Amino acid sequence: MSRKGEQSREHILGAARELVMEKGFAGTAIDDILRRAGVSKGAFFHHFGSKAELARELVRWHAGQDIEMFRTLAARAEATHDDPYDQLLMFLQGFEAYISNPEQPSRGCMYAVYTYENAQFDEQVRGIVAEVLREWTAIYIRKFQEVLDVHPPRMEVSARQLAEMIVSIIEGALVLQRAYGKPDMTARQSRHFRDYLALLFDKPAQASAA
Amino acid sequence: MSRKGEQSREHILGAARELVMEKGFAGTAIDDILRRAGVSKGAFFHHFGSKAELARELVRWHAGQDIEMFRTLAARAEATHDDPYDQLLMFLQGFEAYISNPEQPSRGCMYAVYTYENAQFDEQVRGIVAEVLREWTAIYIRKFQEVLDVHPPRMEVSARQLAEMIVSIIEGALVLQRAYGKPDMTARQSRHFRDYLALLFDKPAQASAA
DNA sequence: CATTGAACGTACCAATCGGTCTGTTTCCGG
DNA sequence: CCGGAAACAGACCGATTGGTACGTTCAATG
Incomplete structure (x- = not known):
C-alpha cells in the first residue's frame, strides 16, 4: 500500500536535498521544491506539515x-x-x-x-x-x-x-x-x-x- | 567628511555580519538588519544599492x-x-x-x-x-x-x-x-x-x- | 457497486520580502 | 547665511513566501 505516496515523498525529499545543497535551506522556496520534484503543493503539505x-x-x-x-x-x-x-x-x-x-x-x-x-x-x-x-x-x-x-x-x-x-x-x-x-x-x-x-x-x- | 555616513555603513555591515552568521544570508531579511543596526530603510539603500x-x-x-x-x-x-x-x-x-x-x-x-x-x-x-x-x-x-x-x-x-x-x-x-x-x-x-x-x-x- | 480515506491538484490568502518614492534633515564649502 | 549634496526617514508597492481550503482522483475494502 501507499506505494505511490511513498514515491512522492521520496521525490520531494530528493529535490529538497539537491536544492538545499545548492541554495541553502532558507534560500530554497517550497515552490522550488515542487517544481523540481514535479508534485503539487497539496502533495507537499500532505506529506509534510x-x-x-x-x-x-x-x-x-x-x-x-x-x-x-x-x-x-x-x-x-x-x-x-x-x-x-x-x-x-x-x-x-x-x-x-x-x-x-x-x-x-x-x-x-x-x-x-x-x-x-x-x-x-x-x-x-x-x-x-x-x-x-x-x-x-x-x-x-x-x-x-x-x-x-x-x-x-x-x-x-x-x-x-x-x-x-x-x-x-x-x-x-x-x-x-x-x-x-x-x-x-x-x-x-x-x-x-x-x-x-x-x-x-x-x-x-x-x-x-x- | 561623511563621518556619520561611514558610521551608519559600518553599523549596517556589522549587524549584517552577525545576522548572516546566525541565520545564513538568504535567511536574513533586510528588515532584520535595519532593526539590529538601528537605521532606516532609506539609510540602507543609500549605502547599498x-x-x-x-x-x-x-x-x-x-x-x-x-x-x-x-x-x-x-x-x-x-x-x-x-x-x-x-x-x-x-x-x-x-x-x-x-x-x-x-x-x-x-x-x-x-x-x-x-x-x-x-x-x-x-x-x-x-x-x-x-x-x-x-x-x-x-x-x-x-x-x-x-x-x-x-x-x-x-x-x-x-x-x-x-x-x-x-x-x-x-x-x-x-x-x-x-x-x-x-x-x-x-x-x-x-x-x-x-x-x-x-x-x-x-x-x-x-x-x-x- | 458504494464507501472511504489516502493522495493528491489548485485557487487562494495574509504576511513578509526586496526595493522604490517622496520628502526631510544634516552637513559643509563658498 | 545660503545652496546643494549627502544622509537619512518612512510610507508604500508588487512579487514572493509559507500555508490553507476545498474539491478531485483512485485504489482498496466490505
Missing part, C-alpha cells in the same frame, strides 16, 4: 543514510582485517571511494548547511545535527582507542584528538571542494590523513590508490 | 580583515624567527590566540556560509570567496615550501598537501565548533596540526600553551 517538518525529515534522512554507510564500511573493514589499524585504514579508503563517486551529487555536508543556518531551525533539528556529528566522532574515538591500545604512537596523542581531527578534515575539505570546485579534495585530504597515521604509528605506507 | 551589493561588500570586508590578520601574524612571526618552520609554528599559535579571543563573536567562517548558499550569489561574489580561500592556501604553500626546502620531512609530502590540510582543518573545526558548541575546537585542532608538523619534521615538541 510544514517547511520546518521538512527540515527535520531531511536531516533525519541524511542521518539514516550516513549511519548505514558507516555501518557498511565498518563491517566490511572489520570482516577483512583483525588489526584495528588496518580496519581504520580500510574504512577510510572505503569512505574515499564513496565520497569520490561521481554519480553522488551530494557535494557537501548537509549538517554543515544546517549548522551555518543555525538560527533558522528549532531545538530538535539542532539536536539531531549535533547528535550525528557527535556520533561520528564517538565511532572514530572508539576505533582510535583500539588502535592506540595495540600500537604505541610515536608521540602522545589521544583518541579524541585524532577522531576530531579526521571529522574536521572531512568537513573542511567538503567546504573547500565546493568553494573552488576541486571534486577530489575530500578524498585527497582523507588520504593525507592516512599518511599522517602511517607516520604516527610507524607503519610502512602501504600502496594506496593514486 | 541592493541586498546583492551588501553580499559583495560583506565578503569584501571579511577578505580585508583576514588579509590584515594574515599579514600581521606573518610579519610578527618572520620578525621573531629566521627558520621558516619556527615562523610557521608562531603563525599558527598567533592564529589560535586570535580565533580563541572570546570577544570576537565571529564563531564561523563567512566564506563557508557563502559557499553553502552558493546559488544565491552572482559570479562576482563566488569569485571573491574562491579567491580568498585560494590565497590562504597559496600563502601556506609558499611557507611550507620554505620549510621543506630546509627541513627534510620524515615522509614524502608536498607543500600543497600540507597547506590544503591546515585550511581544511580550520574550516572543518569551525563547523564542529558551531555544531556542538565547543568554543575551543578550532584552536585545539590547529594545535594538533602543529603536533603533526613536529612529528613530520622530527622536531621536539616545544612548550605549547595548554
Whole structure:
C-alpha cells in the first residue's frame, strides 16, 4: 500500500536535498521544491506539515543514510582485517571511494548547511545535527582507542584528538571542494590523513590508490 | 567628511555580519538588519544599492580583515624567527590566540556560509570567496615550501598537501565548533596540526600553551 | 457497486520580502 | 547665511513566501 505516496515523498525529499545543497535551506522556496520534484503543493503539505517538518525529515534522512554507510564500511573493514589499524585504514579508503563517486551529487555536508543556518531551525533539528556529528566522532574515538591500545604512537596523542581531527578534515575539505570546485579534495585530504597515521604509528605506507 | 555616513555603513555591515552568521544570508531579511543596526530603510539603500551589493561588500570586508590578520601574524612571526618552520609554528599559535579571543563573536567562517548558499550569489561574489580561500592556501604553500626546502620531512609530502590540510582543518573545526558548541575546537585542532608538523619534521615538541 | 480515506491538484490568502518614492534633515564649502 | 549634496526617514508597492481550503482522483475494502 501507499506505494505511490511513498514515491512522492521520496521525490520531494530528493529535490529538497539537491536544492538545499545548492541554495541553502532558507534560500530554497517550497515552490522550488515542487517544481523540481514535479508534485503539487497539496502533495507537499500532505506529506509534510510544514517547511520546518521538512527540515527535520531531511536531516533525519541524511542521518539514516550516513549511519548505514558507516555501518557498511565498518563491517566490511572489520570482516577483512583483525588489526584495528588496518580496519581504520580500510574504512577510510572505503569512505574515499564513496565520497569520490561521481554519480553522488551530494557535494557537501548537509549538517554543515544546517549548522551555518543555525538560527533558522528549532531545538530538535539542532539536536539531531549535533547528535550525528557527535556520533561520528564517538565511532572514530572508539576505533582510535583500539588502535592506540595495540600500537604505541610515536608521540602522545589521544583518541579524541585524532577522531576530531579526521571529522574536521572531512568537513573542511567538503567546504573547500565546493568553494573552488576541486571534486577530489575530500578524498585527497582523507588520504593525507592516512599518511599522517602511517607516520604516527610507524607503519610502512602501504600502496594506496593514486 | 561623511563621518556619520561611514558610521551608519559600518553599523549596517556589522549587524549584517552577525545576522548572516546566525541565520545564513538568504535567511536574513533586510528588515532584520535595519532593526539590529538601528537605521532606516532609506539609510540602507543609500549605502547599498541592493541586498546583492551588501553580499559583495560583506565578503569584501571579511577578505580585508583576514588579509590584515594574515599579514600581521606573518610579519610578527618572520620578525621573531629566521627558520621558516619556527615562523610557521608562531603563525599558527598567533592564529589560535586570535580565533580563541572570546570577544570576537565571529564563531564561523563567512566564506563557508557563502559557499553553502552558493546559488544565491552572482559570479562576482563566488569569485571573491574562491579567491580568498585560494590565497590562504597559496600563502601556506609558499611557507611550507620554505620549510621543506630546509627541513627534510620524515615522509614524502608536498607543500600543497600540507597547506590544503591546515585550511581544511580550520574550516572543518569551525563547523564542529558551531555544531556542538565547543568554543575551543578550532584552536585545539590547529594545535594538533602543529603536533603533526613536529612529528613530520622530527622536531621536539616545544612548550605549547595548554 | 458504494464507501472511504489516502493522495493528491489548485485557487487562494495574509504576511513578509526586496526595493522604490517622496520628502526631510544634516552637513559643509563658498 | 545660503545652496546643494549627502544622509537619512518612512510610507508604500508588487512579487514572493509559507500555508490553507476545498474539491478531485483512485485504489482498496466490505
